[in-house]
Amino acid sequence: MTLDGLRRRTHAAVDALERLVGGLGTAVLALALLFWLFIVAVTSLAGVGLVFAPTAVRAVRAVADRERARLSRWGPEIVGPEPLAPGLRAWSDPAVWREVAWLVEHATLGFVISIFSLTIPLSAVQDLTYPFWWWLVPANSAPGLVFWSVHTQLDALAVGLYGVAWLAVGFFAGPWLARAQAWPGRRLLAPPPGTDLSLRIVELTATRAAALDAHAAELRRIERSLHDGAQNRLVAVSVLLGAARRAVARDPAMAADVLERAQAAAEQALAELRTVVRGILPPVLDGRGLDGALAGLAADCGVPCRLDVELPRRCAVSVEATAYFVVAEALTNITKHSGATAAGVTVRIEDQQLKISIEDNGRGGADEDAGSGITGIRRRVEAYDGSLTLTSPAGGPTTLRVELPCGS
Amino acid sequence: MRIVIAEDDPLLREGLALLLRAESLDVVATAEDPAAFLAAVDEHKPDVAIVDVRMPPTHTDEGIVAAVEARRRLPGLAVLVLSAYVEQAFATDLLAGGAAGLGYLLKERVGRVEEFLEALHRVAGGGTAIDPEVVGLLLARNRPDDALARLSPREHDVLALMAEGLGNTAIAEKLVVTEGAVHKHIRSIFAKLDLAPDDRADRRVIAVLRYLRK
Numbered sequence: 001m002t003l004d005g006l007r008r009r010t011h012a013a014v015d016a017l018e019r020l021v022g023g024l025g026t027a028v029l030a031l032a033l034l035f036w037l038f039i040v041a042v043t044s045l046a047g048v049g050l051v052f053a054p055t056a057v058r059a060v061r062a063v064a065d066r067e068r069a070r071l072s073r074w075g076p077e078i079v080g081p082e083p084l085a086p087g088l089r090a091w092s093d094p095a096v097w098r099e100v101a102w103l104v105e106h107a108t109l110g111f112v113i114s115i116f117s118l119t120i121p122l123s124a125v126q127d128l129t130y131p132f133w134w135w136l137v138p139a140n141s142a143p144g145l146v147f148w149s150v151h152t153q154l155d156a157l158a159v160g161l162y163g164v165a166w167l168a169v170g171f172f173a174g175p176w177l178a179r180a181q182a183w184p185g186r187r188l189l190a191p192p193p194g195t196d197l198s199l200r201i202v203e204l205t206a207t208r209a210a211a212l213d214a215h216a217a218e219l220r221r222i223e224r225s226l227h228d229g230a231q232n233r234l235v236a237v238s239v240l241l242g243a244a245r246r247a248v249a250r251d252p253a254m255a256a257d258v259l260e261r262a263q264a265a266a267e268q269a270l271a272e273l274r275t276v277v278r279g280i281l282p283p284v285l286d287g288r289g290l291d292g293a294l295a296g297l298a299a300d301c302g303v304p305c306r307l308d309v310e311l312p313r314r315c316a317v318s319v320e321a322t323a324y325f326v327v328a329e330a331l332t333n334i335t336k337h338s339g340a341t342a343a344g345v346t347v348r349i350e351d352q353q354l355k356i357s358i359e360d361n362g363r364g365g366a367d368e369d370a371g372s373g374i375t376g377i378r379r380r381v382e383a384y385d386g387s388l389t390l391t392s393p394a395g396g397p398t399t400l401r402v403e404l405p406c407g408s
Numbered sequence: 409m410r411i412v413i414a415e416d417d418p419l420l421r422e423g424l425a426l427l428l429r430a431e432s433l434d435v436v437a438t439a440e441d442p443a444a445f446l447a448a449v450d451e452h453k454p455d456v457a458i459v460d461v462r463m464p465p466t467h468t469d470e471g472i473v474a475a476v477e478a479r480r481r482l483p484g485l486a487v488l489v490l491s492a493y494v495e496q497a498f499a500t501d502l503l504a505g506g507a508a509g510l511g512y513l514l515k516e517r518v519g520r521v522e523e524f525l526e527a528l529h530r531v532a533g534g535g536t537a538i539d540p541e542v543v544g545l546l547l548a549r550n551r552p553d554d555a556l557a558r559l560s561p562r563e564h565d566v567l568a569l570m571a572e573g574l575g576n577t578a579i580a581e582k583l584v585v586t587e588g589a590v591h592k593h594i595r596s597i598f599a600k601l602d603l604a605p606d607d608r609a610d611r612r613v614i615a616v617l618r619y620l621r622k
Binding site (some may be wrong): 228231243268 | 416419420424426427430431462493515518524
């Protein structure tokens, strides 16, 4: 073997050792998790364990992802499966059962391979150094495989030869052992060969396209609200002013009347511009987050407004902006039309949905077709694949529920 | 002059009707969507229709489609299309069957009442009223026409005003020249565009269409 070849071998052996140590780390995790799974499974028979089943499946995914990341560092990248379904349904995912199979293998065979592999360098060091400290220990307590009693320096040097042998084993078998330990993970944690990966790619492409669609829909919505709203108002202002100018000599009373209409139209244009701007991206979201921004809206509301927001994490900016828009419009409606004396806003994240509920104790009878702001809210919500339900019996109370997908 | 207005925005619809009625024009019906508009045309047989391009349900080109259909049902109906912005495709669709009795104006021109009424009367009389901005856009976007490229800048100005639907006197006023000068420019335009003098009435329209069509 050339010097260069030796250097390469040494390098490979050290790498293999590092991989096996890492493998031992995930194997210990796997072993602990396997134990936990066993307890959950047994107690599930009695019903109690079912409470922990959703957590358990997520723990499996977490450990598997750790192994995926580790294996990806040392070789071709392993693409993970699609995100887990919420709750117990996650257990119906075949990918989860492949992960469990890997868990069983890695907690047993993988663990043993790691332990065995790590004894090789330790034994090598022990045996190689034995000639230097053999006289300190009793004659018949020589390491591992030594079958003779060590009484002389020569006996001890013979033990040193074992160390050389261990070293050779470590050099040649190390990389092989590391590969053997990684192999089940590479098979079981990667998506099943063939179709699945392409399905995953299709899904990712589809979600990306949907995101772009939502973006385009959003731009279309802004364009339309500018054209059909503010611009039409301003044209009306111009038309009315033109009419007033013609009338001013002929019929001053009529001119005054037309001017008043023109002014009302200009005020409407301003109000609509404000709505559009607020709808694009309220600056307050950046500064204070959705809950802070909603608190501002509730405080400004014309009727006393109770606010109940629990947001463990932030959503996509566009989703937060939509939520803000929905609440702002709904509170404006309540102040203007409902005659309510109290309003309430509740915001939660459940099942990857941002759920908003706005209620008031007003006179009810809100009609989506009667030109209220509800149509605008619905348009906006549907651009984000969300849903809107309005319950408003005559006499009240009115409840507006909006759900927006906010991803994982 | 009997007028039907098709405009989906209530405020603008009322505003237009108010303006025209104040000028003692006869607004016989207003409509908020293409179906109501066509029904009103069938019922009232108006002289002129004022039509907004964007109407329900999709708010794209319903007004153009409705205008073309109305002219099919009632030949000779003058149509003045109002648009919030200039869209070349709409103008081209509208002018595909010739420019007589047609107008295409930006909505804000309505506020300049004298000019708007003048355009309305011109269209009602079988003439043409194309918004200067539309003309400018069509000139800028259309692929270069070798014959048009031979025109001098002054001749371009004259042709652009012709495309807006102005007569020689009005063109002379706008360009602050004599009518004789305008005549000379127009003769030169006809020559450069190879329009033979045998059918004078059509040459004007053909020259304008050369301008406006792709």
